[in-house]
Amino acid sequence: MFSKIILSTLLFLSVSGFAQSTKATPNTVLMKGQPVRTYSKLPALNKPAPKFVLTDVNMNDQSLESYKGRYVILNIFPSVDTGVCSASVHHFNEDAANLPNTVVLCISKDLPFAQKRFCGAEGIENVVMLSDFRSDFGWNYGVEMIDSPMKGLLSRAVVVIDPSGNIIYEEQVPDISQEPNYEAAIKVVRH
Numbered sequence: 001m002f003s004k005i006i007l008s009t010l011l012f013l014s015v016s017g018f019a020q021s022t023k024a025t026p027n028t029v030l031m032k033g034q035p036v037r038t039y040s041k042l043p044a045l046n047k048p049a050p051k052f053v054l055t056d057v058n059m060n061d062q063s064l065e066s067y068k069g070r071y072v073i074l075n076i077f078p079s080v081d082t083g084v085c086s087a088s089v090h091h092f093n094e095d096a097a098n099l100p101n102t103v104v105l106c107i108s109k110d111l112p113f114a115q116k117r118f119c120g121a122e123g124i125e126n127v128v129m130l131s132d133f134r135s136d137f138g139w140n141y142g143v144e145m146i147d148s149p150m151k152g153l154l155s156r157a158v159v160v161i162d163p164s165g166n167i168i169y170e171e172q173v174p175d176i177s178q179e180p181n182y183e184a185a186i187k188v189v190r191h
Contacts, residue, residue: 029155030175038155040142042170049161050140054130057116071102071189074159080118096126102189109153158185
């Protein structure tokens with residue numbers, strides 16, 4: 001019995017040590033010029049996009065698989081209740097109406113109720129609002145902020161996934177108080 005406990009403990013320690021040695025390296029972005037660390041860097045270009053399950057405004061699960069066969073633009077941001085985040089949703093809402101075979105997913109940690117209220121009040125109809133409030137999306141995509149007063153929220157980033165599921169464009173906005181490069185993201189879809 002005692003040897004089984006020791007063996008289990010050694011196995012646990014070796015697995016824990018492995019997990020720590022493969023831990024992601026934080027990435028640094030800025031918030032109004034001040035450094036903020038995110039969990040890691042965005043996923044690599046020309047590789048399959050990490051799978052996810054997020055919550056829509058009706059409290060239903062939505063996965064990346066739900067959009068298979070289409071271009072998917074991930075508009076990732078801290079909260080719809082800030083000016084820059086709101087502007088990015090409005091901008092992509094206008095662009096999405098003119099992009100064939102493309103869906104824009106606006107992703108934040110906002111609760112689905114707040115996202116639904118925002119869309120209704122602002123007339124947002126061409127994008128899909130998704131919440132990361134109960135998933136590991138922020139960790140899998142490296143965008144969850146791990147320090148500063150914004151800890152736990154998502155940094156500002158844009159990721160474009162092609163119909164086969166590979167990442168073809170990414171932008172980790174260097175300062176989350178700035179808007180992303182909309183034109184560059186749209187260009188890879190229109191190519």
